[in-house]
Amino acid sequence: MHRNHVLIAMDAHTIAQGARSVRDALKRELEMASLSNEVKVVETGSLGIYNKGVVLVVFPDDVYYAGVKIEDVSEIIAEHFIKGRVVERLRYTDIPEAEEVKEVGAAPRFGKQVRVVLKNAGVIDPESIDEYIAHDGYEALGKALTEMKPDDVIDEVKKSGLQGRGGAFFPTGLKWSFAAAEESDQKYIICNADEGEPGTFKDRLILEGDPHCVIEGMVLAGYAVGATQGYVYIRGEYRMSIDRLNRAIKQARANGLLGENIFDSGFSFDLEVREGAGAYICGEETALIESIEGKRGEPRDKPPFPPSVGLWGKPTIVNNVETLANIPQILLRGSDWYRAMGTEKSPGTKVFTMVGNINNPGLIEVPMGITLREIIYDIGHGIPGGKGFKLAQMGGTTGGILTEEHLDLPMTVESLREIGAGLGSGALLVVDDRQDVVELVENFVEFFDHESCGKCTLCREGNGRLLELLRRINNGKGRLQDLDLMEDLAMTMMKGAFCGLGQAAPIPILGCLKYFRDDFVKKIETAETALAA
């Protein structure tokens, strides 16, 4: 029996801040102090505390330590575990769980956050299927396979109003019904974990923190549409997600939750991980399918859409990680429970990643409809260094530009659509007023120019020409008519590009030109004056 458990967050962010070496030191020094039988070190996913170095939590004392370095480990052991005294200088108190409200049957709330997708992240050991099962894991699957017909599953997901969390917000239940209606000897479920939208790391932390909920969601999707094989397409750079997912798949197989005849229901489903090889465009679902087929990841012509003709020509459902992670909870607790969160047209929660010039960056899960102000100032603790708010970009680099006037806009699919923006991947880039907008736009376009797959002229050449114009302006050689030229070109790309990348690339450019045209004009005129002088 252990008297203390030390949870150490092992996710990509903490590892980048030295979590591995702290973990090793902790284990080694506990061993040396003959405490390894009394204090157990447990690795978990993200604890919801970011950019504060390596984070530990000691249970049952409920003490958080942040910014822990190797040289602090011996002090923590000597003081906390031997003498029972908290090391105050390392103590961290700004804990997301601070305002926990427990309501029977409700999703856990942490202040303004509500956890559905992230309910297990940082709570369970992601490498243990037993811990997942102990937290209602695979209960939804058991319920669906023994009490529900595939059509019932689709109906429940339809009723929940769940929309695809990859960024397009297409109704998930409707998509499933298309594939379910297809007659085919083989259908496939693909989990799109090719997360590459700059500023986005929700899928990464869901997979690192709770891989089994994604697996369970995929098996349920397979049951609903009649697919027996699934693939998780995941970025090759996401080593830790890949390892944890592979381990979870093995455990699920060993427990009869993947493979032949699951729960004696006669339904069989298996999963395979497919690694990407570095291509942003593979997040587009038909490009992703091409990549699994071993080809260049170039998007296909649509229609036909994947639910009719997908992987190897068979009906295929492609769902984002976060979408699938919602499924077990929806089926377990019902669509009414789910609809009680969020708004009428945008039900449920949304996972956002807050990045850029913000005091408290990181991953949050909130009900749809929360305002931008609440996210940035209440949860994100505002902008560092006393700087002002200049703009926010919602949804990644293809996302729309939001300014001061949008701070009280509810974050829902419909309200953002109205102003020509979107929730996209849920990445929220906050930009303070000391940043140069024209340079920022050049940075956006550099990204598109690099990531364009080259298949269609408008995206390949359009982004190249936009980059030339922006570089010219930033190098002091811009002309005022360049701004009209950029707008014209951007509008043409939006209308004519082959896929979502080329169509969405102009959104932030047009947004910045609309709200910050003065910044462009000023830069061009200042350079002209300097030249004339």
Place this chain on the structure above:
Amino acid sequence: MQELSRVDDIIQSYSEVKTPLIYILKDVQKEYGYLSDVVLTHVAKKVNIPLSEIYGVATFYSLFTTKPKGKYIVRCCNNAPCHVKGSKEVLEAIKKYLGLEMTETTACGTFTLEFTSCLGLCAVAPVMMINDDVYGNLTPEKAVAILKDYKMKGLSNA
């Protein structure tokens, strides 16, 4: 002439996997360091896919390379979240320290400098990745200190 028998073993190891080309190329690259013409020609013959198509795949994905690279591949992120946190200054310091422009390799073959797309570590931006290890909250000084460690390591292992 390179020893090509390992290529055959790699291809064999994926006989159960449907459309395994990307996996094969990944493993082959790990074995040989890069995807040379000789190696790709051999793969094409063995998997019965036209060389033109295989070359198309090998040059499409950023994790593949058809040229030899340094022992340590330094991949810097310059996407918007890193940009607003000062990645430009970090990159300038790295370029200056290594004496490299983007995509170049040092004459001694120790370092290659590249861009990476967003690594999803934006809460600790700006970031870089050296081979499989990631480093966050970089400043120009911190980045150079990390590279110095790698340089020492490269020398001692040489």
